[in-house]
Amino acid sequence: MTQPTRSISVFTPSRCGLAAAAIAALALTGCGSEQSGGGARGEQSGNAVSTRSSPHPSPEQAAFTALFDKFEKACPAPGTPAKRPGGGNADTERPESVAPGEIPPTDPIEPAPPTGPEAELNARDWCVSGHHEQRVVEALQKLADPTPAKVRKTLNGLGYTDDLIHALKQDDETTRFYLDLRESGGRLCESGLAAGKASDITPCVAAATGPFKVTAENRP
Secondary structure (H helix, E strand, O other), rough: OOOOOOOOOOHHHHHHHHHHHHHHHHHHHHHHHHHHHHHHHHHHHHOOHHHHOOOOOOHHHHHHHHHHHHHHHHHHOOOOOOOOOOOOOEEEHHHHHOOOOOOOOOOOOOOOOOOOOOOOOOOOHHHHHHHHHHHHHHHHOOOOOOOOHHHHHHHHHHOOOHHHEEEEEEOOEEEEEEOOOOOOOEEEEEEEEHHHHHOEEEEEEEEOOOOOOEEEEEEO
């Protein structure tokens, strides 16, 4: 995976001051447009890529970037097609057992085509998803009284910044949420349930571009 190039302004505060002494109008216009443009891009993206490419990352963002760099080495390249769930095919899978007295079918039984996340996520998405799920579930299982505030704090501590956390809300004594993990053309998101020892998280599918929107999921 190619890591996005960090955008670093050619105008630092000290350079803007020097430029203002010589060409005040031009320097002020350049510095102002650079800052406002960077902020707008961050708000529009709001996914794993924008968090990783922040020009001035927080400690949480730096931890998240290191995490994705680790996944880059462990998982397939972006866009790698996903294998059929189960890894088999219609010709090699073991046939289902037949009850006594029944006649086995003579025609091959074609498996139903996958739907939802199984059909729409690529191999990298599935691989990355497994890494995220393990660490998030382990943290949530240790969380007593999983209120939205406590869940957010826990997710932040794992490196998931607020712009990656969506629809965080109380559901009886549990808390539900989504994580936006889209990167490099992928559509991965995670649907999570914080419920103490019963905490769970499953992959979901988000719109490929634009604001975060879930298009397919199997909620835990």
